[in-house]
Amino acid sequence: KAGVTQTPRYLIKTRGQQVTLSCSPISGHRSVSWYQQTPGQGLQFLFEYFSETQRNKGNFPGRFSGRQFSNSRSEMNVSTLELGDSALYLCASSLEGSRGEKLFFGSGTQLSVL
Amino acid sequence: KQEVTQIPAALSVPEGENLVLNCSFTDSAIYNLQWFRQDPGKGLTSLLLIQSSQREQTSGRLNASLDKSSGRSTLYIAASQPGDSATYLCAVTGMIKAAGNKLTFGGGTRVLVKP
Numbered sequence: 353k354a355g356v357t358q359t360p361r362y363l364i365k366t367r368g369q370q371v372t373l374s375c376s377p378i379s380g381h382r383s384v385s386w387y388q389q390t391p392g393q394g395l396q397f398l399f400e401y402f403s404e405t406q407r408n409k410g411n412f413p414g415r416f417s418g419r420q421f422s423n424s425r426s427e428m429n430v431s432t433l434e435l436g437d438s439a440l441y442l443c444a445s446s447l448e449g450s451r452g453e454k455l456f457f458g459s460g461t462q463l464s465v466l
Numbered sequence: 467k468q469e470v471t472q473i474p475a476a477l478s479v480p481e482g483e484n485l486v487l488n489c490s491f492t493d494s495a496i497y498n499l500q501w502f503r504q505d506p507g508k509g510l511t512s513l514l515l516i517q518s519s520q521r522e523q524t525s526g527r528l529n530a531s532l533d534k535s536s537g538r539s540t541l542y543i544a545a546s547q548p549g550d551s552a553t554y555l556c557a558v559t560g561m562i563k564a565a566g567n568k569l570t571f572g573g574g575t576r577v578l579v580k581p
Contacts, residue, residue: 356509385568395555395571408568442509449566451559452498452517457509 383449489556
């Protein structure tokens with residue numbers, strides 16, 4: 353059974369650009385969550401999608417957005433990139449996104465903003 | 467607002483020594499607590515999950531305890547090996563059902579096991 357797949361693995365962008373990251377969950381999983389990991393702030397919850405609907409959202413500006421497709425694949429978009437957006441972006445999938453369900457994480461997309 | 471703290475931030479031990487990693491949280495109203503391992507530049511691998519009603523969980527050389535009333539969890543790794551070198555993170559799930567499986571993470575403890 354394939355794990356959670358994130359593409360691309362690495363990205364380099366410049367300030368002001370926008371970026372789209374992709375996440376394919378484990379087959380059969382309908383919930384996808386996104387987390388940002390930085391040396392200063394650690395791991396922080398961005399948002400969670402279930403059945404193409406955003407169900408939960410963390411405390412991030414509106415420049416961070418996402419969506420989920422009917423096959424449960426998810427994308428997140430960051431517009432007007434800032435230096436502080438440099439981070440490892442991790443997505444995680446679970447069956448239903450219910451409280452207490454085990455999360456399976458992808459290897460992440462390392463974004464560098466120059 | 468839940469805050470999760472892991473002290474120390476880094477730890478170095480000789481091979482064979484037992485590892486003791488600490489995690490504390492400010493709000494005892496948790497649904498469960500998980501321990502993860504993260505290798506450099508990689509994703510997270512779930513090690514142990516403890517439900518709020520449990521006191522401990524064991525898997526092989528790993529044992530995690532939970533004291534909800536004091537807001538603490540400890541991960542014990544017996545007879546450490548160089549392959550145990552990684553960052554270990556703890557995370558809690560809150561009791562609010564609407565929050566789903568959103569995790570609040572600690573900052574992690576970076577472990578180095580020297581041969």
